[in-house]
Amino acid sequence: MTERESWQVSGAAAEVYERCFVPAIFGQWAPRVVDAAGVSSADRVLDVGCGTGILARAAADRVAAEAQVTGLDVNEGMLAVARRIRPGVGWRQGDAAALPFPDDSFDVVMSQFALMFFPDRVAALREMRRVLKPDGRLAVAVWGPLERATGYVVLTGIAERRCGRAAADVLTAPFVLGDHDALVGVFHAAGIGDVSVELRPGTVSFPAVDVFVETEVRGSPLETLLDEEGYEGLLAEARDALRPFCADDGRVTMPLDAYVVTARGQAAIVR
DSSP: OOHHHHOOOOHHHHHHIIIIIIIIIITTTHHHHHHHHTOOTTOOEEEETOTTSHHHHHHHTTSSOGGGEEEEESOHHHHHHHHHHOTTSEEEEOOTTSOSSOTTOEEEEEEESOGGGOSOHHHHHHHHHHHEEEEEEEEEEEEOOGGGOHHHHHHHHHHHHHHOHHHHHHHHGGGTTOSHHHHHHHHHHTTBOSOEEEEEOOEEEESSHHHHHHHHHHTSGGGGGOOHHHHHHHHHHHHHHTGGGBOTTSOEEEEOOEEEEEEETGGGBOO
């Protein structure tokens, strides 16, 4: 199955992604990844697996002209939202494992919380390296160890007890590259050596536990594994278990750390 066949969401789901997940999780990381990549005004920048475009938008704020930034995603629903929000950026549909660009096209190639979901991660990284200029910079963010994401550990345990292993697998899938050595191994397998890997602290924050649970369930395949009774039971248990993470106003904020991997052009090639 190709990447394009395996992951498509509706326009409505993409709007939910932008409205809920971006402010709660992804927005805080975009400027940090752009900083790690050293984006400057003259750079041509590619964001691979751009989703609704938060990382590409952060890069567009740093360069001289928005057209210097390209965002690529397999999903047209995501790209439709991205085009609406920032029409001046170049948005392209395409497969991360077969990037539709010539060799040495970009000064900076970035990817934020997408590598984990690519069907062929090694091929995607090889393609990122191929389109990067010899003196270019690569920056890739993935989620860190699951055990550091304590709120998700709690929710995963509840989901597994109530719905079985398949439900737990949905929630743990984003953390598949959370092992440092395994992560470095993927880059080396793609011919990218001399990488810098830094585990950085972050958070996930929602207005309430109910909003967190609804977003995680309704915005993922977990919805198909829960009937209404199962959802209400999961929600009730989560309200109690996640109370230690709640502020007086009900806002729930939990740790969610990430690895930021950087490398530079020709110096990154494994010989």
